[in-house]
Structures are given as structure tokens and as C-alpha cells.
Amino acid sequence: MADAELLEQARQLLAEYPVVDGHNDLPWKLREQVHYDLAQRDIATDQREHLHTDLARLRAGGVGAQFWSVYVRSDFAGDKAVSATLEQIDCVRALVARYPAQLELAFSADDMEQARADGRLASLMGAEGGHSIDESLATLRALYQLGVRYMTLTHNDNLSWADSATDEPKAGGLTRFGEEVVREMNRLGMLVDLSHVSADTMRSALGVTRAPVIFSHSSSRAVCDHVRNIPDDVLAQLPVNGGVAMATFVPKFVLPEAVAWTKAADANMVAHGFHHLDLSPAGLAVQAEFEAANPRPVATEATVADHLDHMREVAGVDHIGLGGDYDGTAFTPKGLEDVSGYPNLIAELLRRGWSRDDLAKLTWKNAVRVLREAERVAHELRFETPSIATIGQLDG
Template sequence: MAQESGGAAQEHLDEVRELLTEFPVVDGHNDLPWAMREQAGYDLDALDVAGDRTGQLHTDLPRLRRGGVGGQFWSVYVPSDMGPGENPVAATLEQIDFVRRLLARFPESLAPARTADEMEAARAEGRIASLMGAEGGQSIAESMGTLRALYELGVRYMTLTHNHNLRWADSATDQPRAGGLTAFGREVVREMNRLGMLVDLSHVAATTMRDALAVTEAPVIFSHSSSRAVCDHPRNIPDDVLAQLPANGGVAMATFVPKFVLPEAVAWTQAADDNLRAHGLHHLDTTPQAMRLHEEFEAASPRPVATAATVADHLDHMREVAGVDHIGIGGDFDGTAFTPSDLSDVAGYPNLLAELRARGWSRADLAKLTWQNAVRTLRGAEDAARSLSAKRGPSLATIDQLDGPVPTAGGAPAA
């Protein structure tokens, strides 16, 4: 259960809760769909999020309401290291299918949304505008047609990479290979612009961020990334990139993941991840078995604990560099084993806003952070798409045409 902040921030909780009734949180990234796959095989009867699922999930409908959430990008994530027998496109479609079934099951609470206008309509109805974001270009399998199909199914952003490089883009957490974006990668960005699908630069290498910003004709997002100047982790955003957002019109959505926001947590989390791998589990596993292993590890080696103040430090810096019009929130709930102490689940957003209010953020500043910036950025992508689609048709480019065929082991092109 989310805990409430103490001190000066406590005094502002009622104020920010009132603000959230008018300007609710748009969260850029929530991994409930994958958590439901792992824990319940997507079975909403086996793990019903209509009730409080504290201890199993970070997310359920009662806590979304308590947290003041009014817009959610549900991640339709698939791992970037799927094995040869696994199909990332099929797995992405299964994720999309789950989100559609989730929305159909709870129409009184969750509203399908594909546009900024539909987000505003959901807010007016008191429902949570629900969008989808594909986390990693592995979901399109190097196919422009698949990219367009995902857009037609409602996907409104794609993170260019996840934790591993693609042939056409470098990841933040892999060894550089492409040097950023290849020619095909740049064409993917242009086609996303033409469609109106937001280019998400979380997870990508800084070189990829810079290449994408040089190519894009529409606003970009960082769906769940914080400041590299505050916590020097490759998943975070360098200041020179943040400084480009005002000209681009995009938004950087600060994440809550302790190893990305608290320097002391970086090494500890690496050791905890290694412990999971030693037991044959994926380091991103959040199943009950994985959490028991984490609890045992933590008992022997207490972890450094982030707080809402830790995240606020990032937002203060990101605001200073990019401006208050270009920041937002992307918690990564249900995609991380650990959370800040007072941002432990989706009910915790008021604690962060109260901390910022105690630091002098105005009501207008907070409204931009929670709702207005994210909606404006999606609208900007839609406006760009109308213009671009009038000028050019769908891209028929292939990766072999633009980047060349994959070399064989001996170095010669594949037949």
C-alpha cells in the first residue's frame, strides 16, 4: 500500500488530490499486461484487478482511482531476448489482445483512447483514458507493414529498443553496434511520424536519442526515463538531449525505478538481479517466486531505498533543463521488482505531487506535469501526421534495401 509522505509534503496532500480531480495523472508506462501474462496467463478471473491486489501487483482499479490516474499508456511489452522458437510479433498481439479484453471488462472505469481528443473525452466522463505503447522495435520484426498494423490496432507509441540492440538501433544497455540509428532506423522514425505514432526514446542509447531527434518531424517522448545528471545510469537522459525537447515539443516522463533514480541502488540492484539469474530466473521477473528470492536477498543485504523526494530531485533537474512544458511521469509499475518507499504502487502519485508542491511547484506547473504535457505531445504527433501523410505514402522500405543483408558467419552476405 502506498505510504504518505511526512513533513511539509504531508500538508499538501489534500490540495494535490483536489488538483488530480481536474488534471489527473497520465502515466507513460505500466507493465500490467506482462505481469498478468506471467502471473495468471492473462486470466482476469484468476487475478481480478477490480479488487485490491496489493502484494501481487502494483496496479488495480481501486488503487488507480486513489492515485488520481486519468490516463495510462499500457505497455504491450515483449522481451528483446526472445529465443529462436519464440515470435515477438505474436507475443505483442497477445499483449494487445489482453489490453482490449481488460478495457472491455471494465468499461465503467477504463476508456479506449487513440487520440488526444479521446483522452479529453475520457477525462470528462471520469474514466481512465487507456492507450497502448509497444516496448521495443523487436515487436515489428523489421517490417513497416507490421508497424502500420500495430498502429491500426491502437498502439500509439513504440520504444525503439528494449534492453538489447536491434539491427537498426542501439540500446542503452547493450554494446554499441549501429552507432545510433541505421538508415532503416531513420526510416522507421519517419514512418512513425507519418502514422502519428509517438517515437519513444526510453531504453535507447544516447546516440540513438540524438539521431532520432535529428530525423523526427514530430514530438517524441521518453515514456519512463529520468535524469542522467542526477543518477548516472545509461537508461537515463543526458542533459544535452533534454535541452532539445523545447524545440521538438516532446515530453520526458520521469520513472520511479530505484536503480535509475538512486545512485546507491545501482550496484545493489545488479547484485539482486544476478541472484535471480543464479536461480534460473529472468532478472525482470516479478512472479511470487522471484519476489521471495528478492526478499531473502534483501534480508541478507538491505537495499538502499528511494523515496518520492528522490524522484522529485530528478523532476526538479529535468524541469530546469527542459522546461516545465516538457516533463511528465512514467512510473514503470509492474515492470520493476522494487519501488520507492512512498511510491510503492499506483496509489502513490499524490505523494510525489505533494513533495513537488512543498518545493514550490505551482498548481499550473503540476497540471502540466500530470495531464497537459502528455496530451499536448500526442496532439502534436497527430498534427504532424496529418501534414506528413498528405505529402507521402506508406514506406515500402526494407532493412536489406537500406542497411544491406545480414552477413553470414564467414562475412559474406547471406544468400
């Protein structure tokens, strides 16, 4: 079948079963670039000079639901982390209020389905890192009340109660307080997100949780040996847990040749006085200069498809999804340059023989199911008393 035919089939499928994307960092990009002045980055207009994301490209990409990340950097701590998270939540709500014909706030699986029926993009929120709750279960509950529907247990640095994939292990997974965080998330109906955490933290959380977990933006470690990816033994637990691993597109996580290149690029950023994740115009200029002198290995939609093939083989088609990490990375794969690229990936999977039913699970059905199941578990736990445990009581 010709590529044009496959692409048309992909678009037709996405019109019925659009992408639920697990992770997009647009709010942080808006914070960095324009300090939340949405008029300066009007996503109703073409923003490809500045962003991976705007409304027209979301429509072109067949995105029907987006978990907007309310991420704050993991070197933010205490009250600073909490208040910055609240500002990120405020940004998402401001975006939805500004574009009510295109975006619709969603807090449940039913809301996601209603937004799809309304022809709007369901806008959900995920907090990226447990530093956002500052060791407070009451703060966790407050974030849920404000609409946060998943929390990534760590970002790039360890917490006092959980180990990160990109830090030196200290807790050996989750501490007793970390386990209490997972239980309280189950009680609330907030999805436990295991992207960014160490493999031992993944295993600890899977041993505690009563609800399905997600990996909002992680790929296969067997395909690309990077600590941010998911080991096969963890993927193999998802059928019992019911969770979903949402493959990311970040080249340094999906293309083995990109791992060493990225280490050198990150060191160059630090040498120029920037955080290695700095996506400000000045930071991007430093990245561009490094890339001009050191051409980077280029991932493609086929690279991501290789991960999805393997993840489907190990975890099963009911337990995979998509989490692009757009506007959270300086580099993207060829064919997946921005949020308009999803049809290219679906066309590649069609070329590899994926069925329409399997693709509908990948794009829409699995993510909706996992949130609905977390809601069901929360309903079962509705009579349990909210935990008032502190880290001092459990880990002191």
C-alpha cells in the same frame, strides 16, 4: 504548510488534472502470473498482494490516463515477438471490455480528454521495443491500426537497426532503416519513445523526427548516472523538438546508491536460473530473499522530485511528465509503492514551491499536447506514400 494540507491540495489538483502515466507493465504481469485469466486477477478487487495496480488504487492515485505497455521480452524474436505483442494488445482490450465503467480505450488526444470528461481512465497502448515489428514497416502500421500509440525503439538489447542503452553499441545510433522507422512513425502519428535507447540513438532520432518524441519512463542522468537515464544535452533539445521526458520511479534508475546494489541483485537472479527481470512469484521470492540478506537502499518520493527539479531546469516545465513503470519493477520507492502514490509526489513538489499551473502540465497537459502534436504532423504527412523499404534495401 502541514503535510496533510499539501496532500489534500495534491488530491484536489489531481481531481482536475489527473496523471497521464507513460508506462505500466500490468499486461505482462497478467501474462506471467495468470496467463491472461483476468478472473484470477480481478483488478476491481484489492490486488496489492500480487500487483502494483488495481482500479481502486488507480483512482486513489489520481491516474486519468495510462499508457499500458504491450511489452514483450527482447529475447523474443521474429514471429514470436510479433505474436506475443498481439497477445498483449488483446489483454489491454480485454481489460477495457471487462471494466467499461472505469476504463475507456483511447487512440487520440481528443479521446483522452473525452475519457477524463466521462470520469473514466483513458487506456492507451505503447509497444516497448522495436523487436515487436520484426524489421517490418507493415507490421508497424498494423500495430498502429490496433491502437498502439507509441513504440520504444529498443528494449534492453540492440536491434539490427538501433542501439540500446544496455547493450554494446553497434550501429552508433540508428541505421538508415532505423531512420525510416522514425519517419514512418511520424507519418502514422505514432510517438517515438526514446526510453531504453542509447544516448546516440536518442540524438539520431531527434535529428530525424518531425514530431515530438517522448521518454515514457526515464529520469535524469545528471542526478543518477545510469545509462537508462537522459543526458542533459538530450533534455536540452526537447524545447525545440516539443517532446516530453516522463520521469520513472524505478529505484535503480533514480537513486545512485541503488545502482551497485541492483547489479548484485541481478547477478543473484541469474545465478538462481532466472532472467533478471523475472517478476513471477518464484522470481520475486528470490529477490525477496536477496533483499533480506542485503538490505537495499531505499528511494522516496523526494528522490523522484530531485529528478523532476533537474529535468524542469534543463528541459523546461512544458517538457516533463511521469512514467512510473509500475508492475515492471520488483522494487518501488517509499511513498510511491504502487499506483496510489502519485499524490505523495505532487505534495512533495508543492512543498518545493511548484505552482499549480506547472503541476497541471506535469500530470496532464504536456502528455496530451505531445500526442496532439504527433497527430498534427501525421495530418500534414497524410498524402505521403507508406514506406515499403526493407532493412536489406537500406542497410544491406
